[in-house]
Each structure stands twice: as structure tokens, then as C-alpha cells.
Amino acid sequence: MAEPRALKGLTLLAVILAFLIPRLPALDRYVTTDEPKWMMRSANVYHALSDLSLKYTYQHEHPGVTVTWAGAAAFLRRYPRYTSTRTGQIERAEKLLIFLRNHHIPVMDILSTGRLYMVLFIAAAIILSFLISTRLLGLMIAFLGFIFIAFDPFFTALSRLLGVDGLMSALMLLSLLAYLSYLFNGRKRGYLLLSGISAGLSWLTKTPALFLITFIGLLTLINLVPKLQGRDRAERASTRMLIRQVWSVSAPALGWLAIACIIFVILWPAMWVDPLNTLKNIFFQTTRYALEGHENITFFNGRIYDIGDSAWNFYLISFLWRTTPPVLIGVGMAFLALVFHNRLKIPSKTMNVMLYLGLYTLLFTTAMSLGEKKFDRYLLPAHLACDLIAAFGWVMLADILTSRLAGRLSAGYLQLSKLILFGTIIAVQLTGVLQTYPYYLNYYNPILGGSDKASMVMMVGWGEGLDLVANYLNEQPSAEELRVISWYGDGPLSYLFVGQTVGMDVDMNLDFLKRADYVVLYINQIPRQLPNPEILGYFEQLTPDQVVKIDRLEYAWIYDMRKLK
Secondary structure, three states: OHHHHHHHHHHHHHHHHHHHOOOOOOOOOOOOOOHHHHHHHHHHHHHHHHOOOHHHHOOOOOEOHHHHHHHHHHHHHHOOOHHHHOOOOOOOHHHHHHHHHHOOOOHHHHHHHHHHHHHHHHHHHHHHHHHHHHHHHOHHHHHHHHHHHHOOHHHHHHOOOOOOHHHHHHHHHHHHHHHHHHHHOOOOHHHHHHHHHHHHHHHHHEHHHHHHHHHHHHHHHHHHHHHHHOOOHHHHHOHHHHHHHHHHHHHHHHHHHHHHHHHHHHOOOHHHHOHHHHHHHHHHHHHHHHHHOOOOOEEEOOEEEOOOOOOOOHHHHHHHHHOOHHHHHHHHHHHHHHHOHHHHOOOHHHHHHHHHHHHHHHHHHHHHHOOOOOOHHHHHHHHHHHHHHHHHHHHHHHHHHHHHOOOOOOHHHHHHHHHHHHHHHHHHHHHHHHHHOOOHHHOOOHHHOHHHHHOOOEOOOOOOOHHHHHHHHHOOOOHHHOEEEEOOHHHHHOOOOOOEEEEOOOOOOHHHHHOOOEEEEEOOHHHHOOOOHHHHHHHHOOOOOEEEEEOOEEEEEEEEHHHHO
8 A cells, every 4th residue: 555655645746846847937027918907906806805895806707706816915915005005996907007116016026926826726726636536537647647737838828827717727627527526436525515616716717617517517417318218117107206316416416506606606705795797797798708709800820800700610720739749649549549448448437537528628619619709728628628638548558558568578668668658758748848938828739830830820929028028128228218119018018118118009100109219019910910001011121129039939029210210
């Protein structure tokens, strides 16, 4: 017993380190476009809690409650006097930055602290998921799967931000695995309780997590059908027996739903004081987003999409770009293993769990594809499930190879062969993280051409690189007096640049831009032809003062407008 415990302890330690090491450094390096808004909402929630204006704990329809709790905790840690020096709610993110600068409070200290809390919160969900998976899938599949998750560049990027997608994805995975453990590991109530709690937390993070209700309901129906088919004629004729059978299967799902709803209400004070309006705002706004789509022009698969339009195959293609070669190949092998499961003698529990993970991935992707507003990060929950499925595929391949070589090699050499195979796979997975640190969002599948080709196919850039622009501008003489117009100026640039930043928008004309000291163009403006072709055509004729690159890809172009005056 001592050896398995020691092995489990070592694998747990390895997963913890693999998760934390890529995520903890450089939390103050750059800012993404949504984070200033979450900083503002966090400040508002901190203020609402301090003066018991609980209705203002509703800040957004996402609803992002867990994120604002992390952000509010960051304000408490870094600037506890915020509520005594500022009155009322803030409606625009840039006003918060101005206020903090006027009070000489380093905004990046607060943001990086909020990010740290997010990393730790997500780490807790991932560690619990790993511990559950060791009993659900076996130690080898669980370990390899969570190493894939820990070194998934896309998840690494999104799980170290003050944003909703990384946390929602981790909580959804925890809820799903805990519920499957309840079904397949003795129906222990602790699993059901944990699943319900994590589901409620995921709903408090982002509304797509409500998909769990549909999926748990589907699992209930799937488990109900065999029981109804197995009843004899006398039982079928008995209404009481029918109700008893249905209740025995559906009661856990109803209990799960009740637990999740309780968590949703208890941890969101806005639900205490104004539940009807809070829920109405959530469902009205999220429905509007799904139906109306993007509020700006988007670019995908080499084509410009007008406002409100999107590609039906967006998530299929974006998944291929955002996943890694080991995961993509592993998913393919897992599919083949499930097709030929009779020959491979896969344990029924493992096979059922993999089928459910595959169904979860397929249905979630389909559900997200129905909405018109699409971003690659919205599919992150499917990526985590695929990481586990891929691990199953690689373990099946290793088992096949060792069974074929069993008569030719000794047991020691067989184990060494497995270690070499898994070590190589993990090294390849780790390469994507190492090559892109700390700009993990710049990772794109090398099988498809990597970041060099990605910018020709999809919208690249979510604010990363503008920190390097800020560094360059801060080195210029009298940087504090410079006026810079930039795409994504609010946050990605303004949080790090010491001068004045003006965000570029589609209403600006060329004469206005010429009055700035510097103009910064960003990578995803070019394929979308924003703010308009005339302005982009003008700058194409100029030589930029500086070009900012990340891994050979040009992200930003800095133009010194003073040289043209």
C-alpha cells in the first residue's frame, strides 16, 4: 500500500507544479482587452459590499460574480482605502484608471493580485478534478490527462487572467467529473455535493455553464432507459413502481440542481435583494448576445464577417488551431480505441466515462455554435475534456504496444518503453508553453502552420504585445506628456503607458489621428480593415517608428506622427 500512495503523492505534486509554474510568473506583464472592465466591476463590487448596496453586486450578465470576488479581494489586499476615497459606482473602465493614478496607486499591482487569486482558485478546481479522476479513470490516464491540461497553452493563457473563461471551464470540468464519479464510484453523496457546488460556482462565473443542466438531465435520461426496459410486464402495469423507478434515477439530478441553485443564491448578494430583475437581466442580455452576435466586424478563415454574422464552422476550425499535436493525435486514437473496444478489452467504466466526455464535448460545441457571437475562448470547456480524452488514447496505444512486445522484451524494458513514450508526449506538449511564455495566447497549432499562418485565418491578438509598445513609448523623452492613439488603448496600453492614451475607434478620421504624438496600429485591425481602409492605406505608405513582434509575428506598428507635422 505504501508504494501506490507514494506514487499518487508524486503524481499529485507533479500536477500541482505543472499547473502553477507556467501561470505564476509575469502576472504583471500585459493586459487583455476585457480585464479593465473586470477591474472596474471588481471595484464596484468591493464598494457595494462595503456600504451594503447589495444590488450592485450585479455588474454584468455573464455574470462574473466569482471573478469580481477575486478582484474585490485584490482591492482589499492592495488598496483597502478605496471605498473611503471613492464614492459611488464607476460606469467606465478608464475612469477607474484615472482615479487610481490620481491617488498614486499602481493599477498593475491590483490586477496582478486579482490574477493570482484567479490562478489559485482555478488550481484548486483542477487539483480536485485530478484526485477524482484517479479513481474514475485510473492513475495513468488521469495523470497524463491533467499534465495535458496543465501544459495546454490556450488554457494556460486564459487561466492566468482576471476573466471568466478559465475559471468557468475548470469548474465545469470538476462538476462533470464529480457527477460521473457519483454514478460510477458507489453513488457517494460527497461526489454529488461537490458536483453541485462546483456547478453553482460555474453559473456564477459565466452563463454558458448552464449547459451542465442540460447535460446532467441527458445523463439522467440515459441511465433511466435501461431501468425502464428491464421491468417485467407486471411492473410496467404498476404506476407506483414506475414512479419509484423514475424517482430513484432522477433524485440525484434534482438534488444536484438544488445544491447548485443554493450556491448560486448564497454567494451572490444581488440574488438576496433583487432576484427577479437579476435573473431577467442575465437571460435577456445573454439571449441578445447569442442572437445579435458581434458588435464589430470580425475576421475568420480568411473572410471578413459583418456585424451580427459568424461562420457556422467557427469552433471546429478554431479548435484545430488552438489545440496541440499530442492532444489532436490522442483524440484520434481515443476514437479508434472506442470503435474497437471489444478487441482492446477496455474496462466498461473507463469506456463509459470517455463516451460521456466525448458527448459533453460534442454537445457543448454544438450549443455554442448556435449563437452568432463566437470567440475561440468560448470553447475552452471542450478543450479540457479533449485533453482527458487524448490521454486515454495515448494510454491505449501504450497498452497495445506493450502487449505486442510482451514476448520479446522483459517487464523492465516494457515499463521503460512506456516511460519514454509518455515522456516524449509530455515534452512535446510542454514545448508549446515554453515557446510562447509569457504570451501563451500567441500559441497556434504548428501542424496548421503556427502563429505565422494563424493571422491569415483568424483574429489574432487580445492585447498582448501592447505592453511592449508601452515599454518603447515610456523610454521616449517626456513620455508623460505624450498623447498616443491606439487600438485597444484602454487597458492593454493605458495600464502600462505613463502618458495619455486615446482609444482608436471606427468614427475617427485621419485628421484627428494626425494630431496625436504617436499612433499605434494593432494586428487584428489589418484583416478587418478597421477603423477603415482609407486610414490603413495611409499608414501603409509610412515607415513605422517601431514594429513590435512576438515570436517573429508582427503585433503592433508605432508611428511617430510628430515627424509628419
